[in-house]
Amino acid sequence: MAFEQDLLELLPRLRRFARSLTRNIDDADDLCQMALERALNKRDQWQAGTRLDSWMYRITRNIWIDTVRAAGRREHVANDDDAMERIAGDDHRRMESRMELKDVDRAMDRLPIEQREAVSLVLVEGFAYKEAAALLDIPIGTLTSRLVRGREALQRELGEAA
Amino acid sequence: MTFDDQTIMAYVDGECDALTVKRIEKAMTTDSALADRIGKARALRDKLAAHYAPVASEEIPDRLTALLIPATASDVDTSFAARKAGQEQAKRQRRLFGLAQWGAMAATLALGVIVGQYGLNGSPDSPFAQQDGALVASGPLENALDRQLASTQADDSGFRIGLTFRARTGAICRSFTGQAVSGIGCREGQQWKMISTLPGGVQGDYRQASSSALNAVAAELMANGPMDADAERKSLESGWK
Numbered sequence: 153m154a155f156e157q158d159l160l161e162l163l164p165r166l167r168r169f170a171r172s173l174t175r176n177i178d179d180a181d182d183l184c185q186m187a188l189e190r191a192l193n194k195r196d197q198w199q200a201g202t203r204l205d206s207w208m209y210r211i212t213r214n215i216w217i218d219t220v221r222a223a224g225r226r227e228h229v230a231n232d233d234d235a236m237e238r239i240a241g242d243d244h245r246r247m248e249s250r251m252e253l254k255d256v257d258r259a260m261d262r263l264p265i266e267q268r269e270a271v272s273l274v275l276v277e278g279f280a281y282k283e284a285a286a287l288l289d290i291p292i293g294t295l296t297s298r299l300v301r302g303r304e305a306l307q308r309e310l311g312e313a314a
Numbered sequence: 315m316t317f318d319d320q321t322i323m324a325y326v327d328g329e330c331d332a333l334t335v336k337r338i339e340k341a342m343t344t345d346s347a348l349a350d351r352i353g354k355a356r357a358l359r360d361k362l363a364a365h366y367a368p369v370a371s372e373e374i375p376d377r378l379t380a381l382l383i384p385a386t387a388s389d390v391d392t393s394f395a396a397r398k399a400g401q402e403q404a405k406r407q408r409r410l411f412g413l414a415q416w417g418a419m420a421a422t423l424a425l426g427v428i429v430g431q432y433g434l435n436g437s438p439d440s441p442f443a444q445q446d447g448a449l450v451a452s453g454p455l456e457n458a459l460d461r462q463l464a465s466t467q468a469d470d471s472g473f474r475i476g477l478t479f480r481a482r483t484g485a486i487c488r489s490f491t492g493q494a495v496s497g498i499g500c501r502e503g504q505q506w507k508m509i510s511t512l513p514g515g516v517q518g519d520y521r522q523a524s525s526s527a528l529n530a531v532a533a534e535l536m537a538n539g540p541m542d543a544d545a546e547r548k549s550l551e552s553g554w555k
Contacts, residue, residue: 156382156383163379167372168367171366274327276363303319304319
């Protein structure tokens with residue numbers, strides 16, 4: 153089918169997008185896998201003639217947001233001692249794994265999610281402001297202010313080298 | 315004239331209107347602080363793009379392609395036919411697979427089948443031998459690939475030649491079908507290196523069964539179309555170069 157064929161062609165870009173969102177290669181491929189599965193299930197909802205890449209990016213991004221939010225909720229509801237310890241342990245591990253991240257990965261990882269996705273779509277994936285804003289369902293003004301803040305943070309983090 | 319961060323960013327992102335672009339570029343010639351801000355903004359963009367760019371050329375994990383390939387497999391034959399007509403779709407498809415990927419698949423598939431049947435390098439009748447870690451044609455298969463022409467081969471040949479074509483790597487490759495195993499061999503030096511092999515060969519009509527799967531693989535590999543009888547003969551006469 154042409155649909156699978158087109159998805160196959162999009163995959164390298166989707167993986168790149170997922171990597172810039174999640175920073176971790178396994179998480180990124182998990183995200184791509186979920187996105188592909190959802191796309192295949194919902195293929196009827198894609199309107200032929202519209203851009204498949206935007207549709208796929210949107211699916212990928214939505215799953216990512218859901219995953220991040222679900223993870224956040226779990227950490228908030230856990231409040232007994234054991235759970236606290238577990239979270240502290242997790243944080244420690246996360247810190248350690250952060251040490252191994254490359255500068256850019258780490259800087260991206262520290263961005264608030266709404267800045268990260270904006271930066272990723274425009275700076276990494278090369279979408280025009282209008283396309284990125286449509287994909288994220290936000291006004292262009294909102295997108296550009298997130299981009300400005302995201303860039304400032306990255307610039308600070310990466311220092312003069314950037 | 316001063317420009318805010320948003321304008322500088324938009325300039326770097328190619329999102330400014332023509333008039334603003336002109337103004338900025340004029341101001342940059344005299345305002346070194348502005349030139350510096352733009353330089354930094356551009357460097358950041360370049361740095362991010364360069365950092366993630368290699369991901370797009372990584373080999374895609376099987377678990378992802380597996381979601382899409384089963385459904386495309388039935389389509390490959392169409393594009394194989396379409397290739398002859400020179401259609402665009404085939405070209406796009408070709409980019410997706412490399413020889414290395416098929417080679418890796420070939421090794422796993424073929425070794426299981428053949429080792430089970432003959433043992434490697436064990437029997438002079440074995441159609442395969444191992445050489446420098448690669449699987450190459452030997453014995454009856456080597457003979458068939460070396461000498462047999464699809465247009466003149468006997469119906470009861472042990473191995474039947476399917477397609478002969480030039481791969482994108484430049485090598486001549488030939489697909490074959492046999493009782494126990496079918497596959498594609500590509501010329502490397504004086505050897506036929508196995509690029510793809512499928513267990514189980516053909517009973518009866520060799521055009522059925524595995525040959526359609528082989529054609530699909532061949533379609534991924536070939537630079538142009540398959541050779542006709544004339545080109546195949548000339549290729550044999552020039553030593554499959």
